[in-house]
Amino acid sequence: MSDPSTERGPDDDGPEYDVDFRADPEAYEIGRGEEGVFKVEPYKSELLPLWSYADEESAEEAAEAIYERYERYREDDDFPGMDMARKYLRMGYTRAMRYAKYPGGKKYGDDGTEREPERWADGEKRAAALVFEEYWERVREDGAYRDARERHRKRRE
Template structure:
């Protein structure tokens, strides 16, 4: 199953994760994945409109806006928002890299077999991926993010 729109709908789709952050931990493991990016509200509505990896310019604008949102969540001690911003930066990297390696972003052929990646099929997408990677790394290595992530982990054990 992919980590995006193909996720099955579940009761958590109706949750407001800002009002009920405990549901985030119940429904999404803190495993570094992109799970929930198209489901977790109100963050999806706040972050998705700013997510673009079409070219380096839009990726730069997108990554900066996502990071601004991250900083707002950080100032408010909103770990769920911080983690969702991390996921959108990660997803910007992974999607842009798919296009950078595979012409047209098609990783699989019509028979479902994985195609051989090219180096670099789309140099603009490669540059976009690098932009998102810098912001993704900045978030993952942020001391406040790490502290809150550990606190969330501990409250589920």
Template sequence: MSEPVRGDVSEVEGGPEYDLNFREHPERYRHTSDERGAFKIEPYKGELLPDWTISDLGPAAEAAQAIHDRYREYRDADDFVGMDMARKYLQMGWTRSMRYAKYPGGQKYEDGREREPRTWYDPEKRRIARIYRFHLDRVRNDDAYARAKARHREQYGEN
């Protein structure tokens, strides 16, 4: 599995963060469609993680909106790495809350075996998932995001 950065980048001692400011070095960022790097790519982790939650409906709805607002700020600043990191946090809100919506305690596995998902075990987490998915879809369908991703790949040689 490839890392979401190009080349060797050391990690901060005592923490999982890369020892690199990706706002200053966007060329080191590698786009991935998954959530890899969400807890490592600074300064975006520090800007987005404090807003992110799936604990309760009210705070989660505010969090999804706040992250989408940050996405728009990054878009206005022509900051693809920030845009993509905001997308990752929205995607993470959707996937994590869906897991809790389907599995008691969010535990997909029990004794090393995958549990059978329950149809909407936790209705509140399903509502949270739908809110995050709404904002995620808005980002994914944003022409500015698609253009910025293509420009980033072209500029920095990603496949």
């Protein structure tokens, strides 16, 4: 029997996630970077509405709300939720920093070549990025997160 979390359909650009990862945490793959943030349920539906990086104030509200969710997932020993919260914090940092370095957030020019980053094209987005970075770092340094990640990896071997 094939794993539904990794099957591809004819029109898909990525894996199919017909899985409730809270009900079936063993199906969750940690993945690279921010992989899965817009697909892994129920976490996408819980975290995406909280996520904003428009300015420092909205970033502070978003990062705090996402971190609070992280703490709930940690209390529930819900590693996929913990990891997805980490990914949303990381994504807040990376997206805001892109706007901080590139006017309009456009890293590539119309010809497809990478533009030179500016220092700082948008100071407000840089401030937002730094807020997310602080919370993202808290998760990465959390011993409970590291232990849960290791247990999850071992269960999937």
